[in-house]
Amino acid sequence: MTDSGEQQAPAAPALRLACELALSYLETLPSRPVGEQATLAELRARLGAPLGEEGVEPAAVLRDLAAGAEPGLIGSAGPRYFGFVIGGSLPAALGADWLTSTWDQNPGLYAVSPAAAVVEEIAAAWILELLGLPAGASVGFVTGCQMAHVTALAAARHALLARTGWDAGELGLQGAPPLRILAGSEAHVTIFRALRLLGLGTRSVERIESDGQGRMEPAALARRLEAGRGTPALICAQVGNVNSGACDPLADIAALARQHGAWLHVDGAFGLWAAASPRLRHLVAGAVLADSWATDAHKWLNVPYDSGIVVVADTGAHSAAMSATASYLQQRQDGGRDALDWVPEFSRRARGFAVYAALRSLGRRGVAELVERCCGHARRMAEILAAEPGVEVLNEVVLNQVLVRFHDRAGGGSADELTRAIIRRVQRQGVCWLGGTTWHGMAAMRISVSNWSTTADDAELSAAAILTAVREERAELAGLAGRAG
Numbered sequence: 001m002t003d004s005g006e007q008q009a010p011a012a013p014a015l016r017l018a019c020e021l022a023l024s025y026l027e028t029l030p031s032r033p034v035g036e037q038a039t040l041a042e043l044r045a046r047l048g049a050p051l052g053e054e055g056v057e058p059a060a061v062l063r064d065l066a067a068g069a070e071p072g073l074i075g076s077a078g079p080r081y082f083g084f085v086i087g088g089s090l091p092a093a094l095g096a097d098w099l100t101s102t103w104d105q106n107p108g109l110y111a112v113s114p115a116a117a118v119v120e121e122i123a124a125a126w127i128l129e130l131l132g133l134p135a136g137a138s139v140g141f142v143t144g145c146q147m148a149h150v151t152a153l154a155a156a157r158h159a160l161l162a163r164t165g166w167d168a169g170e171l172g173l174q175g176a177p178p179l180r181i182l183a184g185s186e187a188h189v190t191i192f193r194a195l196r197l198l199g200l201g202t203r204s205v206e207r208i209e210s211d212g213q214g215r216m217e218p219a220a221l222a223r224r225l226e227a228g229r230g231t232p233a234l235i236c237a238q239v240g241n242v243n244s245g246a247c248d249p250l251a252d253i254a255a256l257a258r259q260h261g262a263w264l265h266v267d268g269a270f271g272l273w274a275a276a277s278p279r280l281r282h283l284v285a286g287a288v289l290a291d292s293w294a295t296d297a298h299k300w301l302n303v304p305y306d307s308g309i310v311v312v313a314d315t316g317a318h319s320a321a322m323s324a325t326a327s328y329l330q331q332r333q334d335g336g337r338d339a340l341d342w343v344p345e346f347s348r349r350a351r352g353f354a355v356y357a358a359l360r361s362l363g364r365r366g367v368a369e370l371v372e373r374c375c376g377h378a379r380r381m382a383e384i385l386a387a388e389p390g391v392e393v394l395n396e397v398v399l400n401q402v403l404v405r406f407h408d409r410a411g412g413g414s415a416d417e418l419t420r421a422i423i424r425r426v427q428r429q430g431v432c433w434l435g436g437t438t439w440h441g442m443a444a445m446r447i448s449v450s451n452w453s454t455t456a457d458d459a460e461l462s463a464a465a466i467l468t469a470v471r472e473e474r475a476e477l478a479g480l481a482g483r484a485g
């Protein structure tokens, strides 16, 4: 800490400390245990205190906060966290995120932050280009894929009802003509929450059968569309099944949507990033033909939370569903971008800066390499694990997701129980962290590789740690069985 006299900003001592704390966290991130190191009660005790009558000095607040939180932080930004689909933070994105907080801009209106508006505009164009989406589409920067769905499906609701002569913005849904909603049997839970929030409900959703990898069956979709001809339809497809990583066949689905005048929405939270790789983009072929897309920057692009992206081809429907006007707002100043036309929020964080920084630091090739590298690590882990007797990889590893199931070699034991016990053991060990799921009725370990900093060594070390846990768990079971017998 320096004492450079009058020039120093009042925030300087606290912010220098924050920077030191942040850097020392990042330095230990690759080697610290990945899982939590304290119980709920311990964390409450470490961090809890009555709110004092008098305030505490900023640097002391930060020092205490970092020390108290430390054992309850999950190494999810680190290289051996394979739980859920999380991703870390690229250095440029993290730095831009620090600056975003410092600048404290509100990008809702061009007039309130011209720089934030222009950076969003540029980042939006880069994203459309990278993901192979229509150049004229409109883009909104939201908290995550969940709110990207809400935004996109609000645009869909608006457009589909407008075709029947109904103004959803003015009249709402009371007495509105019916809409059909079709979604794959493995659609993500956030689709259903978006439908609930939009007043469309979930009961009427027609679930379309999927194949063994979780991909929507176009023939089943065709039959359903045919059966309900005449009613405006919304189809929710996905690329990047949250368990298997499988992608719905969008070209076939889009052709059916066209034929029936349906709105096609694509949940591409992480899977849409396959489009950035020449080697993987065949998985999302036809994506360009959809009407709306939801994806994340905080997952595979490795931008800090929270950062999601919504894209809508029909810019008129998008802004009709979102925009707001008031006499005191200075809107459309100098033809600049007013972000509040494209997202549900009014005031919000200037998320475009970190997205811009991530994309610029990687370049087109860097994004492709990031995606391909993660997929390569996933394949390698699957290969190492599958070589072990009694270890079964349940999915085709087409992307960054691996589903693994463990069988008791002695037979008799339940594979579900053994799989869950091995997941808990790996989590306790702390070399890597991954979670569990139920895939087509079977318990499975779920490995997601989406961090920029994961190396081939991390992948191999983690696969080895999983195999150690398998041997230990089996040895313990055999010991128990021996004692019982």
Ligand SMILES: *Cc1c(COP(=O)(O)O)cnc(C)c1O
Pocket: 085, 143, 144, 145, 146, 147, 188, 190, 238, 240, 241, 242, 267, 268, 269, 270, 296, 308
């Ligand atoms: C993560 C995920 C979501 C939700 O994204 P958030 O950014 O957490 O809101 C939606 N769909 C899929 C397929 C996902 O993987």
